[in-house]
Amino acid sequence: MSYPEGITDYLATLRDFIRWGASQFNQAGLFFGHGTSNAIDEAAGLALHALHLPHNLPSGYFNCVLTPDERLEVLGLLERRIAERKPAAYLTHEAWFCGLPFYVDERVLVPRSPIAELIEKQFSPWLSQPEEVGDILDLCTGSGCIAIACAVAFPDADVDAVDISTPALEVAQKNIDAHDVRDQVTAICSDLFARLAGKRYDLIVSNPPYVGSDEWRGLPPEYHAEPRLGLESGNTGLDCVRRILRQAHAHLNPDGLLIVEVGNSAEALEYAYPDVPFCWLEFERGGDGVFLLTADQLAEYRIHFA
Numbered sequence: 001m002s003y004p005e006g007i008t009d010y011l012a013t014l015r016d017f018i019r020w021g022a023s024q025f026n027q028a029g030l031f032f033g034h035g036t037s038n039a040i041d042e043a044a045g046l047a048l049h050a051l052h053l054p055h056n057l058p059s060g061y062f063n064c065v066l067t068p069d070e071r072l073e074v075l076g077l078l079e080r081r082i083a084e085r086k087p088a089a090y091l092t093h094e095a096w097f098c099g100l101p102f103y104v105d106e107r108v109l110v111p112r113s114p115i116a117e118l119i120e121k122q123f124s125p126w127l128s129q130p131e132e133v134g135d136i137l138d139l140c141t142g143s144g145c146i147a148i149a150c151a152v153a154f155p156d157a158d159v160d161a162v163d164i165s166t167p168a169l170e171v172a173q174k175n176i177d178a179h180d181v182r183d184q185v186t187a188i189c190s191d192l193f194a195r196l197a198g199k200r201y202d203l204i205v206s207n208p209p210y211v212g213s214d215e216w217r218g219l220p221p222e223y224h225a226e227p228r229l230g231l232e233s234g235n236t237g238l239d240c241v242r243r244i245l246r247q248a249h250a251h252l253n254p255d256g257l258l259i260v261e262v263g264n265s266a267e268a269l270e271y272a273y274p275d276v277p278f279c280w281l282e283f284e285r286g287g288d289g290v291f292l293l294t295a296d297q298l299a300e301y302r303i304h305f306a
């Protein structure tokens with residue numbers, strides 16, 4: 001441990017430790033964005049985890065004094081966040097998405113897609129009759145967070161959770177089991193649509209890799225702790241997205257929708273397909289770079305994706 005000797009004599013309450021941790025995080029130049037957006041929230045999440053307390057603990061408890069053992073536990077976790085430069089979720093093995101907890105480790109990306117907000121609203125107003133959604137595909141599922149959250153939001157739907165990475169699918173299956181949605185969600189190992197011949201869906205949702213190679217190399221260390229396969233997709237970041245656009249139409253029902261996150265590769269996508277009317281979705285809780293195309297549009301602009 002490299003924290004100053006005697007520090008636990010100066011820090012007593014949970015609030016003290018969160019404040020001190022946040023200062024240390026900022027001084028160390030940590031990057032936030034894998035579940036929290038700032039040092040205070042990051043330190044609070046880790047401290048609460050170390051103390052086995054819920055992440056929504058009422059703030060009145062923050063004035064409680066920690067025991068000597070608890071102080072060491074909290075300091076140890078705060079210290080690891082600085083020393084290892086991994087997203088906090090890899091230290092706690094827990095990430096929240098759509099109000100649900102997910103097991104995560106270095107085999108999968110830390111869930112953080114703004115698509116969560118769409119799922120919580122059952123894709124309203126884009127889906128007018130959510131009760132009629134029978135089949136959903138989560139392409140590039142990682143931890144399974146989108147697939148499982150869709151299964152919860154659409155209890156009558158079947159959901160296929162596809163990923164090319166066997167290690168990622170092991171994590172997805174662990175989450176499928178933990179959320180008890182085995183009857184609804186099927187984990188499938190496939191290179192995009194390769195093993196989905198003949199299958200059609202009402203909704204295809206995807207958060208594929210979309211970071212260009214140069215951009216990936218310049219990302220903060222926290223991103224390099226995540227699987228490169230989950231982030232990088234060719235020189236422009238569009239390799240996966242181009243293939244999805246080319247193939248999605250063959251896997252959508254007539255009124256189906258394709259929803260894909262491309263983050264800050266949105267500009268590159270617009271540049272690559274200047275004639276395609278991508279509908280860019282808006283989010284109340286922040287985030288952007290998610291487009292929607294209907295099955296009809298995918299058919300109409302098929303020549304552009306060829």
Ligand SMILES: C[S@@+](CC[C@H](N)C(=O)[O-])C[C@H]1O[C@@H](n2cnc3c(N)ncnc32)[C@H](O)[C@@H]1O
Pocket residue numbers: 108109110111112113139140141142143144145146162163164165168190191192207208209210229230231240
């Ligand atoms: C950005 S992560 C998304 C994970 C998860 N859906 C989420 O939102 O947190 C992208 C995932 O796509 C997977 N992937 C990369 N290339 C793929 C391909 N060709 N076919 C299927 N999955 C792929 C990676 O293994 C990774 O798990």
